[in-house]
Amino acid sequence: MTVLEGARMERAERQQTSEFRLVIAGGGTGGHLFPGIAVARALKKRMGDAEVLFVVGRRRMETDILSRTGFEAVSIDVEGIKGRAWKKGLPVLFKLPKSILQSAAIIRRFSPSVALGVGGYSAGPFCTAAKWMGIPTAIHEQNSYPGLTNRLLSKIVDRIFISFEESRSFFKKREAILTGNPVRQELFLARPTRSEGDDDFTVLVVGGSQGAQAINRIFVDALHCLREGGRNIAVIHQTGTMDYERVVEDYRSRGLDGEISPFIADMATAYSRADMVVSRAGASTIFELAALAKPSILIPYPYATNRHQEINASALVRKGGAEMMLQEELNADRLADALTRYMDNRPALQEMGERARQIGRPDAAEAIVDRLTEMAV
Secondary structure (H helix, E strand, C coil): CCHHHHHHHHHHHHHHCCCCEEEEECCCCHHHHHHHHHHHHHHHHHCCCCEEEEEECCCHHHHHHHHCCCCEEEECCCCCCCCCCHHHHHHHHHHHHHHHHHHHHHHHHHCCCEEEECCCCCHHHHHHHHHHCCCCEEEEECCCCCCHHHHHHCCCCCEEEECCHHHHHHHCCCCCEECCCCCCHHHHCCCCCCCCCCCCCEEEEECCCCCCHHHHHHHHHHHHHHHHCCCCCEEEEECCCCCHHHHHHHHHHHCCCCEEECCCCCHHHHHHHCCEEEECCCHHHHHHHHHHCCCEEECCCCCCHHHHHHHHHHHHHHCCCCEECCHHHCCHHHHHHHHHHHHCCHHHHHHHHHHHHCCCCCCHHHHHHHHHHHHCC
């Protein structure tokens, strides 16, 4: 019996017992994992006996995030090749057969009903193996400009889900289903902690799950400018692990105050406390801001492929739900002036939040689960 025939027999047996098993493959950043986690939780809410397995690379950040969710995760040996010189890229290419074989072994053990790739390196070999073994496959593209893995996988998978309408043109030969980007439901659970009469202006600074050194530096400079001008704000600052100690020392040496963390696990509370968010413009962040009606100053990562974070940010800016500042044009004075302007005009801040809400798609995870369960029939 061939591997393909065996997989098909196991799938037929599973259908008879009405078991639904989903593999979510991808990672590398929180922006890839968080939408997958939202889909997994939406599936478990609908089908309590459904099983979910995450397949990721071997980065500690991936396992750290997933360890807090209660979902099982396994790792395969895979790395990214984009941006590497050929001498460093060749060893990565030589690992691909191994990662595909590892994926095939996982499929044999777990026997998934459907495989969903959410971007990132591990999605490539796993979805390739799943397609070869007769498992229905789908991908979800979070950003306006699709990543390399999803551009390649789009040629072989059965379904394509997109977050932004702007992505559709990259999948011209395939139907792409606009679902939006799934948002973690726990973000809606926290309640505002501000007491009546508390006029503190609280800013949440987050450069993505891994931080952003440029934003860290500019924001601390802007905070210093504000204090020199007699203006004080409360700060919740996620620095990323690599820049944490430097940022802490920067705050200390300038006599500044703030809640500084390398990674914020409880983003629900952080968002609920924030009057405004200063952030990169990854897709997950954009849809979280929209879902929570949070006004923001967005500083897109300038080296993102085809500057796609600028396109992401534009979706909010066009609605009046955010202000965008390009990193190459930004300085501490400009950021401090913008924060002061919003601090002094709370009605404008509230309107910005309500406008941001207009692009939100709170049912994105449920829409993807609808399609995935259809594929397994």
